[in-house]
Amino acid sequence: MDTEKQFTIFCLCVAVGFVGGVLYEVFSLVRLVFRCGRGKRKTLGIVLDVSFGLSFSLWCIVAAHALRFPDVRVYMYAGYALGLIIYLKSLHRILAFLESLCYNKVSKKARRRKNSQKEVEI
Numbered sequence: 001m002d003t004e005k006q007f008t009i010f011c012l013c014v015a016v017g018f019v020g021g022v023l024y025e026v027f028s029l030v031r032l033v034f035r036c037g038r039g040k041r042k043t044l045g046i047v048l049d050v051s052f053g054l055s056f057s058l059w060c061i062v063a064a065h066a067l068r069f070p071d072v073r074v075y076m077y078a079g080y081a082l083g084l085i086i087y088l089k090s091l092h093r094i095l096a097f098l099e100s101l102c103y104n105k106v107s108k109k110a111r112r113r114k115n116s117q118k119e120v121e122i
Contacts, residue, residue, distance in 0.1 A: 017083020
């Protein structure tokens, strides 16, 4: 394999890992809706983590095929992991804040609606 293309492929792997981090948001939203954090619903949390791992692996394989990467090398895995870490340390924090903000507003409105329906019934 050409060594001159390795850095380019590594950078593409970082980009694939970063974009794959967006896939994590889907699973994060499901965890938030079903309240899997803080020791609650551990089984569902494990299932979602394994599902994310499999989905991320499939995404990396599809991207590697579409970008016509050569043989699989260790630095490719490092690039995927680095891209995911960069995503989790940057954009994920912003989206997690906005996600929890929206979730709190929706749940607050749902509680108000539920309380107002109880008042109507009485």
